[in-house]
Amino acid sequence: MSTTDQQHGQVQPVQPVQQGREQQKPQDPQPPVEEPRKGRQPRPGARILRSALRRNLGAMSRGTALMSSYQAGETAFPIALGLIVEHTMRDRSLGALGLAILALAAVTTIVSLSWRFGMRILQKANTTEAHYWRVQVASRGLQPVAATGAASGGSASGGSASVLKSGEILTIATEDADQTADIVEVVPVLISSLVAVAVAAVALGLADYRLGLLVVFGTAAILTVLSVMSKRIGSRTREQQARVARAGAKVADLITGLRPLHGFGGNHAAFRSYRRVSSEATGQAVAVARANGAYAGTAQGLNAVLAAAVTLTAGWLAFDGSITIGQLVMAVGLAQFIIEPLKLFSEMPKYVMIARASADRMALVLTDEPQASIPAQRPSLGGDLEIDGVHHESLRGLDIHVAAGEFVAIVAYQPRAAADLAALLARNAAPGTYQGTVRVGGHDIAGLPVDAVRTHILVNPDHGEIFAGTLRTNIDPSGTSRIVPEAVEASLLTDVVALHREGLDYPVRDRGANLSGGQRQRLSLARALAADAEILVLQSPTTAVDAVTEQLIARNLADLRRGRTTIVITASPALLDAADRVLVLDDGAITSEGPHRKLLATDPEYRRAVAR
Structure with a gap:
């Protein structure tokens, strides 16, 4: 008062x-x-x-x-x-x-x-x-909140x-x-x-x-x-x-x-x-x-x-x-x-x-009611991912199967489709808002708690936030990652660490104001890699770096994530070439797939979309 x-x-x-x-x-x-009582309900306040x-x-x-x-x-x-x-x-x-x-x-x-x-x-x-x-x-x-909550149709962020x-x-x-x-x-x-x-x-x-x-x-x-x-x-x-x-x-x-x-x-x-x-x-x-x-x-x-x-x-x-x-x-x-x-x-x-x-x-x-308070079995999920007949926003009957440990790149001809796919995998779309099924390890994610899905599938957006703190706290916010050095090296953030006497303890301003655009993007990528998720989804992770750096990041990414399922939504030739296979997403559905070099040789539209 x-x-x-x-x-x-x-x-x-x-x-x-x-x-x-x-x-x-x-x-x-x-x-x-x-708990609400019978009869007239008092105001929550x-x-x-x-x-x-x-x-x-x-x-x-x-x-x-x-x-x-x-x-x-x-x-x-x-x-x-x-x-x-x-x-x-x-x-x-x-x-x-x-x-x-x-x-x-x-x-x-x-x-x-x-x-x-x-x-x-x-x-x-x-x-x-x-x-x-x-x-x-x-x-x-x-x-995250229960899907039955008042806001279930929106973002599950709270x-x-x-x-x-x-x-x-x-x-x-x-x-x-x-x-x-x-x-x-x-x-x-x-x-x-x-x-x-x-x-x-x-x-x-x-x-x-x-x-x-x-x-x-x-x-x-x-x-x-x-x-x-x-x-x-x-x-x-x-x-x-x-x-x-x-x-x-x-x-x-x-x-x-x-x-x-x-x-x-x-x-x-x-x-x-x-x-x-x-x-x-x-x-x-x-x-x-x-x-x-x-x-x-x-x-x-x-x-x-x-x-x-x-x-x-x-x-x-x-x-x-x-x-x-x-x-x-x-x-x-x-x-x-x-x-x-x-x-x-x-x-x-x-x-x-x-x-x-x-x-x-x-x-x-x-x-x-918070999602965490809803009793739900948390099975041991595998690394394979299936998207079966999904209709959501710009996605039209989307079918994708990624085997455990596979490195798959997805080229989306329409940016809206890329954003909708990332939102679907991040569980930002409530189950009742789309048709079709998304399975992880054979389990429909609609029946799993949001936090369990997000622990297993990490979707790193193209606009990853940078927080005030240090390089270390941005890469490993929880302080539990065991592969911080490997993540720093794979994302080529080593030059930023070496540039400053404090190393990983170099102070970062709010929203990374003292870092360049490429440094912020590599810092976001290092954070995603350090999480070491079973399934990692990266959305345009190298748009702010030069071609040489991009080539090195693509090679490092493939090496570090070997044996782990990795999906990269990108048009970068370096990342596409490093992937085991490439899926082409056009008009909300997969229209073709194959190795990057084969698609370059056989698909003129693909060549126009990704060739630089």
Whole structure:
């Protein structure tokens, strides 16, 4: 909530808190969405919030107790001042005055320590909970999901996240995770503020019941008005978060495609497109700011009216003789003090609605069942691959059989067919979206878990991503490969390694910005080779290297992958010549096959397509 650093009533942003020992570190449990109950189904966002509250119940209880002690101590100040005035005027004793001063010092100590330790516990719980949800969203966004999920027709890259772009998931994993975790802090602050109002109402009621009733009914009226306004803020906040996420996704897309955009001069049009999306997000943010301003102004105004009503009523009662001068001092002090806890108390519904809106957005990623949780037998798969009568997008009755250990090259006359074939083998096409069968080792991949298929068949696309880190972490992200040196040599990345003193530990910038196009492509190829998959599918792996380098890579690739099934979708003569056989993919089907040199001699169309 970016609140709660509110000593003396000031609301400050929550500062980062070092993870310590006061709250146990959250484990990495299964996603905390509860089993649905019979009858009316609660919104997933509400279940996420309940999960956060249950997990932090201990820390919240301690924090609530300390913050309530802080608020009660703050409320005790004007009460103590009233009693001091009362006894001093009556007894006129220095001893009584000294005791009163000591009492005020004790109250001050309690207030200070309660605030210090209460906020430490709550902020720690908040930051730890935010970390928990960031990990959950990131983990689920990277997991394949069940084919029966809501997004089964799309990419299997993650839950309903498959209908979200990476920039949107990034926003959910950061801003929405933080705002959802704020509920851990909101509830204790809400309770402690209520304690302060209750103590003030009791103290005023003991002086005169009319003052107590005025505080109780005034607080109820204020909260009734503000609860209506907070719902409006919640709906507008949800829309704002969605628009901001779309703007973030647009930025991510633009950064990814910046080079080709500059290449064909589309960067200005892309910028105008982003500006339009960003303007929509800005407009919605302004609308939310207006609603928040109206809410804050209304809350402040109503609180001031209540404080003024208490002060005037106390003055009238003192003038009438119904209360003493000491009670008047107490009432005036409480009327001034009560504005701050009332302000916090009245702001909490708004933060609850914001947390609810963020939790609803996180549920877009967290509610689909992960593929890994579906029980499925994982047979020992072989290296042979069969594609039998597949119709998918541009593929029309495609039939391919690759024997285990064979090195096959595929020439696709239409780039769209090459992309569709790669998507099919990568299991980016859900089983229900194509006709025909794809078998690995005699097993239909439609009946296998996505992660099992992708572990066995590695499809390295022509646009392989390069990540910030080092050459080593890009080649072997998991740190488990046993053939990193061989992969580096086969991909001819040796010159890049030798060029830098750090070797494989040479730093790589985001998206490989400090590498050339050919170096990025060879780094991607080295990563694919280091994985040592049973079946490796490479899509145009040498388009950014020169002919000599390409010839050497083709020879190295054939040597390193000997005994392993390798499929290369390419038009490179060097790779085609290194392959055991070449398949020609034209108009969505295989039209011819044979050794590269034989096809060159007998097929004029093939010769025109691949000859350089």
